[in-house]
Amino acid sequence: MESKIKNKKIKSNINNDKPIVKLQNVSKIYQMGEVQVPALSGVSVEIFEGEFVAIIGSSGSGKSTMMNLVGCLDTPSIGEIYLKGQDISKLTESDLSTLRGKSVGFIFQQYNLLPTLSTFKNVKLPLELQEMDDDTADQRVTEVLKSVGLATKHHHYPKQLSGGQQQRVSIARCLAANPEIILADEPTGALDSVTGTEVLEILTNLWKKERKTIIMITHDLKLAKKYASKVIELKDGKIIKNVSNKQDI
Amino acid sequence: MKIQKSFQMALNMVLHSRLRSWLTIIGIVLGVASVVSILAIGDGMEAEITSQFEDTGGDILTLTAGVSSAKFSRGGGSSESSSAATAEEMLITRNDYQTLNGIVDIIELNPTISGSVDIYYQGESGSVSVSGVDGAVYKEFSTTDLKDGRVLTGSDSNVIIIGDKLSEEYFERELSLNQILTIQDKAFRVVGILDGGGNSVIMPLDTAYQVLEDKVKNEYDAINIKIKDEEKLDETIELIEKKLMMSRHVDLNTKDFTISSNAALAEMRQELITTMTSFLAAIAGVSLLVGAVGVANTMFTSVLEKTKEIGIMKSIGARNKDILMIFIFNSGLIGFVGGILGAILGYLMILLLSVAGMPVVLTASNIILVVSISIIIGMISGLIPAINASKLSPVDALRSE
Numbered sequence: 001m002e003s004k005i006k007n008k009k010i011k012s013n014i015n016n017d018k019p020i021v022k023l024q025n026v027s028k029i030y031q032m033g034e035v036q037v038p039a040l041s042g043v044s045v046e047i048f049e050g051e052f053v054a055i056i057g058s059s060g061s062g063k064s065t066m067m068n069l070v071g072c073l074d075t076p077s078i079g080e081i082y083l084k085g086q087d088i089s090k091l092t093e094s095d096l097s098t099l100r101g102k103s104v105g106f107i108f109q110q111y112n113l114l115p116t117l118s119t120f121k122n123v124k125l126p127l128e129l130q131e132m133d134d135d136t137a138d139q140r141v142t143e144v145l146k147s148v149g150l151a152t153k154h155h156h157y158p159k160q161l162s163g164g165q166q167q168r169v170s171i172a173r174c175l176a177a178n179p180e181i182i183l184a185d186e187p188t189g190a191l192d193s194v195t196g197t198e199v200l201e202i203l204t205n206l207w208k209k210e211r212k213t214i215i216m217i218t219h220d221l222k223l224a225k226k227y228a229s230k231v232i233e234l235k236d237g238k239i240i241k242n243v244s245n246k247q248d249i
Numbered sequence: 250m251k252i253q254k255s256f257q258m259a260l261n262m263v264l265h266s267r268l269r270s271w272l273t274i275i276g277i278v279l280g281v282a283s284v285v286s287i288l289a290i291g292d293g294m295e296a297e298i299t300s301q302f303e304d305t306g307g308d309i310l311t312l313t314a315g316v317s318s319a320k321f322s323r324g325g326g327s328s329e330s331s332s333a334a335t336a337e338e339m340l341i342t343r344n345d346y347q348t349l350n351g352i353v354d355i356i357e358l359n360p361t362i363s364g365s366v367d368i369y370y371q372g373e374s375g376s377v378s379v380s381g382v383d384g385a386v387y388k389e390f391s392t393t394d395l396k397d398g399r400v401l402t403g404s405d406s407n408v409i410i411i412g413d414k415l416s417e418e419y420f421e422r423e424l425s426l427n428q429i430l431t432i433q434d435k436a437f438r439v440v441g442i443l444d445g446g447g448n449s450v451i452m453p454l455d456t457a458y459q460v461l462e463d464k465v466k467n468e469y470d471a472i473n474i475k476i477k478d479e480e481k482l483d484e485t486i487e488l489i490e491k492k493l494m495m496s497r498h499v500d501l502n503t504k505d506f507t508i509s510s511n512a513a514l515a516e517m518r519q520e521l522i523t524t525m526t527s528f529l530a531a532i533a534g535v536s537l538l539v540g541a542v543g544v545a546n547t548m549f550t551s552v553l554e555k556t557k558e559i560g561i562m563k564s565i566g567a568r569n570k571d572i573l574m575i576f577i578f579n580s581g582l583i584g585f586v587g588g589i590l591g592a593i594l595g596y597l598m599i600l601l602l603s604v605a606g607m608p609v610v611l612t613a614s615n616i617i618l619v620v621s622i623s624i625i626i627g628m629i630s631g632l633i634p635a636i637n638a639s640k641l642s643p644v645d646a647l648r649s650e
């Protein structure tokens with residue numbers, strides 16, 4: 001399957017007209033007591049609809065910081081961030097949360113499932129937060145759980161699932177609200193290479209078939225080159241490389 | 250997020266909560282249970298006072314010598330003389346009786362004396378208090394029903410009415426109707442047994458003078474007064490006081506007697522009970538407060554524990570408002586569960602008390618009130634932690650472990 005993806009010449013999903021995410025001279029400075037820690041300094045980047053962006057860089061280079069800013073989990077100290085053309089600094093907390101819930105899906109290294117909720121309820125939660133009616137939501141949850149191969153695990157709790165299964169639950173949860181952008185912070189970091197590959201295949205499928213924009217953090221340059229359409233490298237909070245990866249496709 | 254979904258999340262949190270939450274709930278349970286039972290005891294006492302008040306009637310006044318600082322000395326058939334009534338001029342005498350007799354608003358008078366006597370019955374002895382009353386009018390003044398036998402009449406001499414305890418429990422063998430009790434070497438036949446009345450003995454006044462040797466004829470410890478119109482209680486008291494002050498040659502400042510009314514007495518007892526109930530309720534309230542502090546504490550720790558989960562919820566689109574609702578519901582639920590369990594425990598305590606013979610009254614409104622208070626206390630004490638939780642920055646929350 002992997003080789004098929006590689007060999008098949010696919011039409012580009014990428015819409016170069018307007019960036020879905022735009023960072024303009026963004027800096028993030030953390031205050032640690034007396035000391036100011038610059039996690040990101042003057043980053044400007046545009047990410048277009050349908051791109052699969054890999055962010056690489058050494059530990060502490062600011063990858064997670066950048067991703068959290070893109071996902072509206074955090075606000076920049078300096079600079080502007082545009083999500084789907086909207087300046088996020090102009091949104092209220094409530095609107096920002098709604099935008100995050102509808103347009104952005106997160107996948108974390110540590111899965112971040114709620115331990116007291118079953119698989120089904122974990123995946124349903126974002127839809128409940130959006131006040132979707134129960135029947136539609138249940139249908140949607142059944143659908144996405146099936147698509148990640150967990151149709152039989154509805155009533156399992158996170159601790160009754162393997163790491164790979166938990167990560168698939170978290171992917172299902174991220175897909176439930178059908179977001180345009182998927183942000184994955186080292187999604188395979190806690191998985192062995194086989195299950196890690198499974199997860200990456202799911203992401204690739206989403207990118208290709210469902211035309212999702214995917215931003216994935218990885219410290220593995222090989223993975224970045226293999227799966228992404230664009231690779232951004234960070235160092236000390238600055239972008240030092242931003243290259244299209246078309247040669248691989 | 251819809252309200253009922255926030256509620257479900259909160260319920261899920263309570264159901265998955267650790268032992269500590271349940272310990273907090275126990276704190277509330279005890280607080281609520283004590284408030285419920287104290288309210289029931291208070292209501293029970295009040296109900297009893299009210300029924301007693303209905304029995305006694307508000308139309309009976311008692312004249313005693315001296316000015317007691319408590320203002321109301323004990324009324325009824327067994328009045329004691331005020332301790333201040335030692336001086337010669339501070340006695341209630343035949344003169345006062347005559348003065349009172351001339352007042353048209355008074356229907357009946359019952360002069361009484363009382364004191365402690367030695368008694369003998371079938372080889373056993375003891376000491377009880379005896380009251381001498383006017384047999385002819387005693388019936389009008391008696392506040393306790395008869396269990397057996399008859400009341401005193403005007404022609405009685407060496408007969409007595411006794412309290413139920415004296416009849417049933419005081420002596421090895423029951424002192425029943427028509428038995429002979431020896432009082433100060435004189436024989437008395439029991440003609441009536443009261444339904445209540447403890448160890449008291451009631452006998453005709455003239456006989457009582459013979460038994461109570463320190464009492465002087467025509468001097469009384471008290472005179473019970475039955476008035477014509479209960480509605481005009483205050484005016485009648487005023488009139489009686491005026492007449493007595495004239496006949497006793499005293500004014501307001503040198504007044505040497507006290508008129509107390511059963512109505513006022515009942516009112517005072519009621520007041521006393523209200524005070525006592527509020528005091529007990531305050532103690533119970535404090536224990537509820539302790540429960541509230543427990544909820545607040547649990548909520549604070551719960552927020553700390555759930556910081557990561559709050560971050561996760563925010564990352565999938567939860568607004569501050571959603572988090573706030575979930576945590577307020579959570580603490581409200583703790584209050585609710587504690588309140589319900591507390592009401593049940595309180596109910597069991599009340600059952601136990603009523604079996605033990607304590608007068609208790611349990612009202613649904615009291616239970617609803619206390620459970621609602623418990624829910625509200627839960628919500629209020631969880632409010633600050635809930636606000637803290639809702640304001641957590643998503644990134645910081647996610648980074649926490």
Ligand SMILES: Nc1ncnc2c1ncn2[C@@H]1O[C@H](COP(=O)(O)OP(=O)(O)OP(=O)(O)O)[C@@H](O)[C@H]1O
Binds near residue numbers: 063065219
């Ligand atoms: N909340 C914070 N408070 C203080 N400093 C922070 C905070 N978050 C990040 N930093 C600092 O900002 C810098 C960038 O952190 P970031 O998490 O973005 O790195 P990263 O590239 O994701 O690293 P890793 O590969 O280890 O996950 C680091 O020096 C980190 O210590």
Ligand SMILES: [Mg+2]
Binds near residue numbers: 065
């Ligand atoms: Mg990181």
